Structures are given as structure tokens and as C-alpha cells.
Amino acid sequence: MRGTLAAIDKPVNPAGRGSARRTACRSAFGGLVLGVFTLWACQKSAPSGSSAAVGAGGSSAQDEYRRPAVLVAALGLSQGQTVAEVGAGGGYLTLHLARAVGPQGRVVATDVDAGALAALRKRAHELPQVETRLVLPEQSGLEGGRYDLILLAEVAHLVPQPEKYLGALFASLAPHGRVIVSGRLDRRERLAQAATAARLQLVEVHVDLPGQFVTELRPLPGRRE
Numbered sequence: 511m512r513g514t515l516a517a518i519d520k521p522v523n524p525a526g527r528g529s530a531r532r533t534a535c536r537s538a539f540g541g542l543v544l545g546v547f548t549l550w551a552c553q554k555s556a557p558s559g560s561s562a563a564v565g566a567g568g569s570s571a572q573d574e575y576r577r578p579a580v581l582v583a584a585l586g587l588s589q590g591q592t593v594a595e596v597g598a599g600g601g602y603l604t605l606h607l608a609r610a611v612g613p614q615g616r617v618v619a620t621d622v623d624a625g626a627l628a629a630l631r632k633r634a635h636e637l638p639q640v641e642t643r644l645v646l647p648e649q650s651g652l653e654g655g656r657y658d659l660i661l662l663a664e665v666a667h668l669v670p671q672p673e674k675y676l677g678a679l680f681a682s683l684a685p686h687g688r689v690i691v692s693g694r695l696d697r698r699e700r701l702a703q704a705a706t707a708a709r710l711q712l713v714e715v716h717v718d719l720p721g722q723f724v725t726e727l728r729p730l731p732g733r734r735e
């Protein structure tokens with residue numbers, strides 16, 4: 511139902527009861543490791559010298575560098591649109607996206623980290639247009655033909671086999687939908703290589719975000735999905 515914040519999480523341990531406790535311990539440990547890695551990866555997304563923790567709190571140092579309102583304004587979203595935010599983390603951008611599409615819109619916030627999504631749900635509890643979705647690293651988990659915008663902010667460098675991953679996103683777009691990637695400038699070249707391999711081109715979105723790029727991915731002429 512649209513009135514509640516939906517959460518699609520992984521099924522619980524399908525193994526027998528005997529191994530359930532061991533599996534729970536292993537997955538708790540795995541979750542801890544993933545959480546620490548995520549924090550590390552997100553910290554690395556901020557410029558050196560910044561205390562920013564991406565997706566965590568929205569400190570003034572983080573806001574100064576990332577300018578989330580400026581980024582989201584540049585996306586040109588309208589009320590009622592449907593957005594996917596891949597690798598949403600703790601929801602640093604999600605709240606801005608949710609306001610941009612309004613209560614009639616939808617933001618599907620995905621992540622591989624259940625802990626990050628739990629934090630996001632807390633932050634977005636007054637925004638029923640936000641849905642969280644736990645996904646596997648190599649699959650977007652987005653359904654076909656639905657999204658007006660798919661945003662990957664500070665995450666494209668983390669997906670395995672980016673050329674395959676990025677190319678597959680286009681099947682999830684609604685007609686006239688867009689895939690937008692943003693990140694640190696020094697990661698743009700690697701993205702360009704993956705895009706070329708996927709027969710995509712980078713079309714810059716002009717926005718004043720020093721040290722970061724914002725680009726739309728578009729299929730090269732003749733590309734087939």
C-alpha cells in the first residue's frame with residue numbers, strides 16, 4: 511500500500527533450525543563487515559580533509575562539498591515522477607529526491623547494506639513516497655520500464671562489472687527516462703571506459719559541484735539492449 515514506507519528485505523535463512531544460529535552469527539558478522547566497508551567507502555567519496563560521511567548525517571562539511579540541493583535541482587525532476595536511487599546509503603540524497611517528486615511520486619532507494627537502508631527508513635519515515643529495497647551487488651533489482659530517472663551517486667565505482675550493470679539499467683527506464691551518474695572527478699575516466707564498453711556515451715549535466723561530475727548516460731546510436 512502507498513501509505514506506508516515499504517521495505518523489501520532478503521528472505522530469512524532457508525537452512526534447517528540446527529544451522530540457523532551459526533548462519534545468523536555469520537550473517538551478523540558479514541553485516542558488520544559490510545557496514546564498516548560501506549562507511550569506509552563513503553568516507554573515501556568525500557574530498558580529503560573533509561569529515562564528511564556520505565549517506566550518514568548531512569554535516570555542514572558534507573553539504574558544503576556535495577551540495578545535495580544543487581545536485582537534485584539540476585536533475586530537473588517533476589512532481590509525480592518515479593526515481594530509483596541506486597546505492598542510496600543512509601538516505602543523504604533520498605530526502606531531497608522525495609521532496610522533488612512529492613507525495614504523488616515515488617523514490618525506490620536501493621542498497622546492498624541492510625543497515626544503511628534501516629537508517630534511511632528512519633530518516634524518511636514521514637515520506638511515504640520512499641521505498642527501500644535490499645539488492646544484490648551485481649543486479650539493480652529494478653523492474654522493467656518504470657523509472658523516469660535512475661540516479662547513481664557515488665556508487666558507480668562500487669558496482670561489479672560496471673559495463674554490464676550500467677547497460678542493463680536502460681531496461682528499467684520508462685519512455686524518456688534518464689540514467690544519471692555523479693561522483694568524484696577522478697572516477698569519471700573509469701566510468702567513461704565502462705560506458706564505452708557498454709556502447710553508452712556520457713553527456714555532461716552542467717552543475718556547479720566542484721570536484722564532482724554529473725553526467726547522463728545515453729545509448730550510442732545503434733545500441734541494442
Ligand SMILES: C[S@@+](CC[C@H](N)C(=O)[O-])C[C@H]1O[C@@H](n2cnc3c(N)ncnc32)[C@H](O)[C@@H]1O
Nearest residue numbers: 552565597598599602621622623647663664668
Ligand atoms: C559512497 S556511498 C553513497 C551513498 C549515497 N548514494 C550518497 O550519494 O550519499 C555508496 C553506497 O552504495 C552502496 N553500494 C555499494 N555497492 C552497491 C551495489 N552494487 N548496488 C547497490 N548499492 C551498492 C553502499 O552500500 C553504500 O551505501
